[in-house]
Amino acid sequence: METLSLHTDLYEINMAYAFFKDGIHTKKAVFEVYYRNNPFQNGYAVFAGLERVVEYLSKFIFNEDDINYLRSLHYSEDFLGYLKDLRFSGNIKACREGEVVFAIEPLLIIEADLAQAQLIETSILNIVNFQTLIATKASRIKHLVPHNALLEFGARRAQEIDAALWGARASYIAGFDATSLVAAGRKFNIPIAGTHAHSFVQVYQDEELAFRKYAKHHHDCTFLVDTYDSLASGIPNAIKVAQDFDPLKNRFCAIRIDSGDLAYQSKEARKMLDAAGFYDTKIVVSNDLDEDTIASLILEQAKIDSYGIGTKLITAYNQPALGGVYKLVAIEEQGILKPVIKISDNVEKITNPGLKKVYRVINNKTKKAEGDYMICHDEVINTQKPLRMFNERTPLEYKEFDNYYIKDLHQTIYQNGKLVYDLPNIEEIRSYHQENINLLWDEHKRYKYPAKYYVNFSEKLFNIKHDLIKKYQK
Amino acid sequence: METLSLHTDLYEINMAYAFFKDGIHTKKAVFEVYYRNNPFQNGYAVFAGLERVVEYLSKFIFNEDDINYLRSLHYSEDFLGYLKDLRFSGNIKACREGEVVFAIEPLLIIEADLAQAQLIETSILNIVNFQTLIATKASRIKHLVPHNALLEFGARRAQEIDAALWGARASYIAGFDATSLVAAGRKFNIPIAGTHAHSFVQVYQDEELAFRKYAKHHHDCTFLVDTYDSLASGIPNAIKVAQDFDPLKNRFCAIRIDSGDLAYQSKEARKMLDAAGFYDTKIVVSNDLDEDTIASLILEQAKIDSYGIGTKLITAYNQPALGGVYKLVAIEEQGILKPVIKISDNVEKITNPGLKKVYRVINNKTKKAEGDYMICHDEVINTQKPLRMFNERTPLEYKEFDNYYIKDLHQTIYQNGKLVYDLPNIEEIRSYHQENINLLWDEHKRYKYPAKYYVNFSEKLFNIKHDLIKKYQK
Numbered sequence A, B: 001m002e003t004l005s006l007h008t009d010l011y012e013i014n015m016a017y018a019f020f021k022d023g024i025h026t027k028k029a030v031f032e033v034y035y036r037n038n039p040f041q042n043g044y045a046v047f048a049g050l051e052r053v054v055e056y057l058s059k060f061i062f063n064e065d066d067i068n069y070l071r072s073l074h075y076s077e078d079f080l081g082y083l084k085d086l087r088f089s090g091n092i093k094a095c096r097e098g099e100v101v102f103a104i105e106p107l108l109i110i111e112a113d114l115a116q117a118q119l120i121e122t123s124i125l126n127i128v129n130f131q132t133l134i135a136t137k138a139s140r141i142k143h144l145v146p147h148n149a150l151l152e153f154g155a156r157r158a159q160e161i162d163a164a165l166w167g168a169r170a171s172y173i174a175g176f177d178a179t180s181l182v183a184a185g186r187k188f189n190i191p192i193a194g195t196h197a198h199s200f201v202q203v204y205q206d207e208e209l210a211f212r213k214y215a216k217h218h219h220d221c222t223f224l225v226d227t228y229d230s231l232a233s234g235i236p237n238a239i240k241v242a243q244d245f246d247p248l249k250n251r252f253c254a255i256r257i258d259s260g261d262l263a264y265q266s267k268e269a270r271k272m273l274d275a276a277g278f279y280d281t282k283i284v285v286s287n288d289l290d291e292d293t294i295a296s297l298i299l300e301q302a303k304i305d306s307y308g309i310g311t312k313l314i315t316a317y318n319q320p321a322l323g324g325v326y327k328l329v330a331i332e333e334q335g336i337l338k339p340v341i342k343i344s345d346n347v348e349k350i351t352n353p354g355l356k357k358v359y360r361v362i363n364n365k366t367k368k369a370e371g372d373y374m375i376c377h378d379e380v381i382n383t384q385k386p387l388r389m390f391n392e393r394t395p396l397e398y399k400e401f402d403n404y405y406i407k408d409l410h411q412t413i414y415q416n417g418k419l420v421y422d423l424p425n426i427e428e429i430r431s432y433h434q435e436n437i438n439l440l441w442d443e444h445k446r447y448k449y450p451a452k453y454y455v456n457f458s459e460k461l462f463n464i465k466h467d468l469i470k471k472y473q474k
Helices: A010-021 A050-058 A064-072 A077-084 A114-119 A121-144 A161-173 A182-188 A198-204 A207-217 A230-243 A262-275 A291-299 A426-437 A459-473 B010-021 B050-058 B064-072 B077-084 B114-119 B121-144 B161-173 B182-188 B198-204 B207-217 B230-243 B262-275 B291-299 B426-437 B459-473
Strands: A028-034 A091-094 A108-113 A149-152 A220-224 A251-257 A282-286 A306-309 A325-333 A336-339 A356-363 A369-376 A387-391 A394-401 A404-408 A411-415 A455-457 B028-034 B091-094 B108-113 B149-152 B220-224 B251-257 B282-286 B306-309 B325-333 B336-339 B356-363 B369-376 B387-391 B394-401 B404-408 B411-415 B455-457
Touching: A010 A077, A010 A114, A010 B182, A010 B198, A010 B207, A028 A114, A028 A121, A050 A091, A050 A121, A050 A411, A064 A077, A064 B182, A108 A114, A108 A121, A114 A121, A121 A149, A121 A161, A121 A291, A121 A325, A121 A426, A121 B161, A149 A161, A149 A282, A161 A182, A161 A426, A161 B121, A161 B161, A182 B010, A182 B064, A198 A207, A198 A220, A198 B010, A198 B325, A207 A220, A207 A230, A207 B010, A220 A230, A230 A251, A230 A262, A251 A262, A262 A282, A262 A291, A325 B198, A369 A387, A369 A394, A369 A459, A387 A455, A455 A459, B010 B077, B010 B114, B028 B114, B028 B121, B050 B091, B050 B121, B050 B411, B064 B077, B108 B114, B108 B121, B114 B121, B121 B149, B121 B161, B121 B291, B121 B325, B121 B426, B149 B161, B149 B282, B161 B182, B161 B426, B198 B207, B198 B220, B207 B220, B207 B230, B220 B230, B230 B251, B230 B262, B251 B262, B262 B282, B262 B291, B369 B387, B369 B394, B369 B459, B387 B455, B455 B459
Parallel strands: A149 A306, A220 A251, A251 A282, A282 A306, A369 A455, B149 B306, B220 B251, B251 B282, B282 B306, B369 B455
Antiparallel strands: A028 A108, A028 A325, A091 A108, A091 A411, A325 A336, A356 A369, A356 A404, A387 A394, B028 B108, B028 B325, B091 B108, B091 B411, B325 B336, B356 B369, B356 B404, B387 B394
């Protein structure tokens, strides 16, 4: 069996080794995964990666090969023996995949033996950072064109094979309609899309002939029309071929334009298709698209039904890393989890101590989220009472709500190492995202300059943090 | 066995299907992999990914699961039968990994049955695009600081697991000295590096104690000194602990600074270490480094021995996609490979037709490369005669050489589906890159505004291209 235990930074193993030798490796510790700023200056992010984290933890096993390699690095036999028998035995709480999340909120909370929690850091960050990034990018695009079909075409430009696969899934969660990647279609049971490339036309060296050959062997036809010249050759040839279609055998689904001025060509294409009576034939465009080019196409009133988006989505081109971190927030002392803090000159980098809970506070009348509320693990919200929320940075400003309901952002995923969470299927995750994005006011979803959504602190949490800061400042 | 045949875009399968049904799937075709512009406005790129392409092709098998999935998509049984027995049976020529390459040069040349060549397009691009990108980024950084140790620390920010793994390898090929990723160390037999995180200090809640604990269990000590305050606390504590070292048991290898003003802190750190007699203790820095921040540190005469580089290397942050393409350049017609061209309004996007060879032309006196020379597959260079080279865009300007030797940029990797190439080991690849980067004049290696290195055309190739363009313009 493939194991993934060595997909970790060496320092994790070196720390685990020192903890083991020092006899504190089973001390309980709490780590949180979070990021400090929403990516792409977006108003929110979309959590994704949990299913892959579960897959990873099932392969968090040190097999004989793994142990032998570590032996070659001169770790002691008692430590290797410990690793050999190691299985993840801690607790994990996490957001649901597809959840709308915000900076500083814990996406995962890992409460485990210190050494274990440390050993799994690298892979968890790797997985969550990437998938959350891509889901967020996809959600941004979806918000711009909610009524157009969105196709993920990035496999050839993705950063290696896993990125193509899991990036396709993340895009689908956030509202894309299909991927070009066949392996993703199979593994995740998501729709796949694709017809032919320019090379298909080149092979026949005759565009009309190539379209006829394609149609002879495929019922649904989307013709790529820009191999030579979309308006002068591709679209007329596509129409000519489609006019000969037997409707029992073929459907002229769409034309695809992959280069040149997409706004102008799409408008001309629409006229040509309509003039030939192909009102239902769609126009698909592609070519290095992202939010900015799509916004520009909308402003130009381009006649586009569907967007194929590759490079800029699958690599999150304008910000290819989320920058999520994994920070210690509590450590066992005399049997009790004690909150800890990491101080920094940069206020943003000071950690939020302790085991916490996060609730989304939703207005009963508007059904819109009014803010998130982060509290200590032992606090309880009484929704029958008014709730007073304030933001940590502006503690003197507060909002009070009296007609609201709350939603716990976290689910228990692992309890004492046992997976206790029923992983939802991909359609459930996708619906969940859609429901939850609808809870946000549109102002938070603007693709540029979104209104800030606040993650508020309870007074108790605020005081614990400030007391710890003062203690360190002494 | 894991297969990778479905790691392909659906359109590849749809094209293969139409070719199969049309009876032309075994027609020979030649495709080239190349990119159009050097990434990062660099003067060159570093080819990487070949070993992974070989791994991929060994898994280019449609097993029962794969076939069943395709059956669910309603492909016909005769086509599924064809796929079931399919193994790659074509020829591949490729550059050596670590080769210095330039825009428009074929990195791989695939000569195979049309359907096969099409089916492997997506994965080959995925692999070569990513690894070449990362190797190039790493080479740029190496060129700036050739005498410093360079550590690849990107696993947690890489775009999923494969990217972390193969990105570590690509970095090592191009001159990095180690990676933090244990799995990469094992798989590729490359050095690994890492000591401890801030959390290690937080666990002990006492920096000096944490360093003592680390030293108790590790011979080589690199202390991360910025958990609280590098200059006021971290470095003094590191020195204090190291002063008590028994040289038989411990070595004070380095301190690492991961935040704040690296230039200032490194200079102060050097003074403090020297004052305590730790002249050989190195200073390692990290924190979102890339070429620009490193160049700035050099200009400020920072006292840095080693750089740990994560996010910006492993994602190629400022240009996270190479944009490599896979283009048809010849197709069999009456048993002969006939050059084809793809026309575009954008001159840069017009393909270079036909099966080609590329030579690097090296001055015998200076031992420096004077340019690359791209010729038709049936042309021969007589190195006893002067060589006249011109660039396609400026055909009236030419250079003539009379004392030179040439190097074929391509090796035969597959012959009729058989792997005939001995894959070099990682150290050979790394040395090969170093040798070849030394053939370039420094002017081409400047990290900003490099002098352009020319890829020249033979007259025959130039004429074939221009005749084909004229033919299409009619």
